[in-house]
Amino acid sequence: MKNFTPCPWSEELTNSTTFSLILMFGIVLSLAIALVLLYGKMSKGLSITLMSIFIVQLLALLSAIAFAPRGVLVDDKEIILYRYMGKVTIPRSEITDIKPFPRDKSTIRLCGIGGCMGNVGLFRNSEIGTFTAYYTDPSRSYVIFRRSKRPIVITSVEPLE
Numbered sequence: 802m803k804n805f806t807p808c809p810w811s812e813e814l815t816n817s818t819t820f821s822l823i824l825m826f827g828i829v830l831s832l833a834i835a836l837v838l839l840y841g842k843m844s845k846g847l848s849i850t851l852m853s854i855f856i857v858q859l860l861a862l863l864s865a866i867a868f869a870p871r872g873v874l875v876d877d878k879e880i881i882l883y884r885y886m887g888k889v890t891i892p893r894s895e896i897t898d899i900k901p902f903p904r905d906k907s908t909i910r911l912c913g914i915g916g917c918m919g920n921v922g923l924f925r926n927s928e929i930g931t932f933t934a935y936y937t938d939p940s941r942s943y944v945i946f947r948r949s950k951r952p953i954v955i956t957s958v959e960p961l962e
Contacts, residue, residue: 806958807872808919811938817916825862825917829855869918870935873957880945882935882955889935889955895947899961902942902954903928924954 810818832855836848843851867886874881880896882889905926913922919937926932929944932952936942943961945953955961 805874808870808937808956821917865917898946
């Protein structure tokens with residue numbers, strides 16, 4: 802049995818992604834325009850600074866898109882989380898338990914993306930501890946506890962079993 806479902810977005814994620822993308826596109830576009838219009842008229846230090854900011858913003862935008870969760874494929878042997886760049890495969894033999902994700906206000910991001918195209922990276926909260934996250938809607942997310950690896954949180958429309 803194979804069942805692919807897209808990862809639904811919460812209203813909060815939709816709003817924060819819209820704001821973040823407008824801000825990032827605006828910064829990238831204005832830096833690109835400034836570099837083109839002022840090329841040759843600015844100091845070398847300023848042009849290197851603007852180019853560095855441009856590259857960092859562009860990389861941040863591309864990484865947010867690349868690692869964003871797209872959907873989940875569930876079958877008898879594994880759970881596969883598809884991202885725009887690659888996939889995360891969780892063999893059923895590694896899974897010890899699956900529980901709904903606790904909506905804990907103490908969740909903090911240790912490293913990763915929190916709110917632009919998804920919550921992706923390393924997070925921590927008081928109930929689960931440190932976990933890897935690939936979720937887009939906390940109310941439809943599940944914690945997958947695995948043998949010898951940290952838990953992983955993913956979003957799925959269908960309940961994971």
